[in-house]
Each structure stands twice: as C-alpha cells, then as structure tokens.
Amino acid sequence: MSQSHENVVAGLYAAFGRGDVPAVLSGIDQEIEWRSPENLPHGGVFHGREEVGRFFEGIGEHWESLRVELEGVFGGGDRVVTLVRAHGRLRATGEEFEYTAAHAWTLIGDTPVRFDEYVNAPVSLPAAHVPAR
Numbered sequence: 001m002s003q004s005h006e007n008v009v010a011g012l013y014a015a016f017g018r019g020d021v022p023a024v025l026s027g028i029d030q031e032i033e034w035r036s037p038e039n040l041p042h043g044g045v046f047h048g049r050e051e052v053g054r055f056f057e058g059i060g061e062h063w064e065s066l067r068v069e070l071e072g073v074f075g076g077g078d079r080v081v082t083l084v085r086a087h088g089r090l091r092a093t094g095e096e097f098e099y100t101a102a103h104a105w106t107l108i109g110d111t112p113v114r115f116d117e118y119v120n121a122p123v124s125l126p127a128a129h130v131p132a133r
Contacts, residue, residue: 005107006075009082012112013070021056025049029113036117041090043117064089080105 003011008027015023034046034055042058059066066088074081082105087098099119106114 003110004075005078005080005105005110006073008107008110009075009080009105009112010070010073013068013082013084016068021053024056025053027112028052028115029108029111032113032115034115036115037119040117040119041092062091064091064094078107080107 012024012027015021015027028049030049031047032049032052034052036043036046036055038044041062042055044055044058046052046055066086069085069087070082071085072083082103084101084103085098086101087096089096101117101119104114104116104118105112
C-alpha cells in the first residue's frame with residue numbers, strides 16, 4: 001500500500017533534518033522542477049535531481065547551519081502544501097536569520113515531481129548567490 005502524499009513529503013523533511021540529502025534526492029522524481037526564490041542566498045530554478053543536488057550544495061555554501069521546522073502539512077489530491085520556519089547562520093555575515101515559507105509540492109503516485117517555495121524572508125537577508133543555473 002502506498003503512503004499518503006502528506007507522509008511522503010513529511011518524510012523528505014525528516015531526511016533533511018537528519019542531514020540525509022541523498023535520501024531526499026532519491027525520494028524525488030529524476031526530472032523534478034524545483035523553484036526557490038532568488039531572494040534566498042541558495043535560491044534559483046533547478047531541473048532534475050542533479051540540479052536539486054546543487055540546490056542543497058548551495059545551502060551548505062551559504063549557511064553555516066540551516067534548520068527547517070515543519071509547522072503544518074496539508075494535502076489534497078496530488079498537491080501537498082507545507083508551512084515551515086527556517087533559521088540559521090549565514091556564512092557571509094555570521095548573522096542569524098529566520099524566515100517562514102510555504103512549500104507547494106506536486107506528486108505523481110508517491111513521487112514529488114514539482115516543488116515551489118514561497119518565502120517571507122527579511123529584506124536584509126543577503127541574496128549573495130550565483131544566478132539560477
């Protein structure tokens with residue numbers, strides 16, 4: 001029996017929380033469309049598992065630490081929306097930042113095929129990153 005879409009997505013956050021990025025990558029579609037706002041230091045548009053791997057590398061490049069707390073998971077049909085609170089320390093400035101976000105996931109079967117991130121990030125958050133690839 002397949003998992004609920006909400007459980008599939010919650011499992012990806014749990015893997016990220018453990019630092020298990022390979023588990024996150026193996027849980028998404030090979031051709032996933034991944035969009036994270038460019039006002040985030042690690043943001044951009046990424047296509048496919050390999051580029052999403054670079055998204056996670058960008059997190060490591062720009063953040064000394066970044067914790068994502070799952071505050072809510074809501075599902076309907078092939079869509080799951082999560083509400084999260086992210087906080088961490090930027091490498092460039094050493095400053096602590098916190099922001100909230102909504103993540104919209106689209107799944108086919110038990111596999112995420114699209115991820116869209118919408119953030120409420122502080123204006124002062126430096127978006128010092130390489131433009132989208």
